[in-house]
Amino acid sequence: MPAPTKGARLGGSPAHERMILANLATELFRHKAITTTETKAKRLRPHAERLITQAKKGDLASRRRVMETIRDRSVVHALFEEIAPSFSERPGGYTRITKIGPRKGDNAPMAVIELVTEEYSPKQAVVKEAEGAAKNAAPAEDAAAEETTSEESTAPQREEAATAAEDDA
Template sequence: MPQPKKGPRLASSPAHERLMLANMATSLYAHGRITTTLPKAKRLRPLAERLITFAKRGDQPSRRRVMRVIRDKSVVHKLFTEIAEQMEQREGGYTRITRIAPRKGDNAPQAVIELVTEPLSAKKATVREAEAAAKQAAKADDSEMAEATEAAITEGLAKDATDQAVDANESGQDVAGADEAAVDLQKESRKDEAAEAEAEEDADVAEDAAKSDEK
């Protein structure tokens, strides 16, 4: 038989122990408190609080998960509607264990395990609300920061595109001016070449005329 890892087994077998804890959890949810031995109360506490955590989720898979342990549908309904609503503001510590006088006969240590149904104190509720508000504000700040960053990036890209367009326009104007200047230079060069050729031709004609006069 497998050996228990969390202390002595509370019943004759693991299956018997699971059924016993399930019955104790059912009684706890139905009546709000039960009296049992201290080892059983300590073993019941994590199971009972885990089932309350499932009940606070409120979805169908969580209900099916709880139904595997708690077979009484009326108790499951109470757990999901009343108890889960009472524990809405709590993030743990749904049960309380209080030691009482030992049991008569075998002197076994006894305890009362009960649901913590009283509301949170005003100070704790204020702290919880402040923490929730801080988380929401942090999320809002992150969202605003992301939007501002995206806007800055978009604005920067737009400015870069504008600068590039201006540079392109300016460089285009320079190229056009250079082209015009080059065309003008070519025209002036051609005029000079034509004038030089005309002058050489005139000089040749004058030389031929001088030779004719000498003859």
């Protein structure tokens, strides 16, 4: 387990921070989206994604590891039976953080953290890679084309210079 963050934590002690993250993760899996402060949402994201990755494995050891964090059996059941199978094709990025306006009382920056519900299409990633490769290849082809045209244009000039030198001699 990674060392606790240095400096200010989400409430006081590292134990309190772990409990806050466990409760936020439980409510995220129960309601599929929650509104919280930006700081808590940013801290929750890797925690929740790690739990979903464990749930995707689906074995007993993974269930027990998740139960150490999420104490509500109905939420763990929903995580393993509904949420994790919906992310079976997605290699990561199970949550999305959307910033919203500040809170009215204390002007704290607020955010909505939610589970991504869109279907994952691995083809889109391949298409983006192909487009990027095509963009990188296009400047290289243009440079090669410019080199050939510059060589062709300098060749007649060399011949003219050679004939001019012969005429002078």
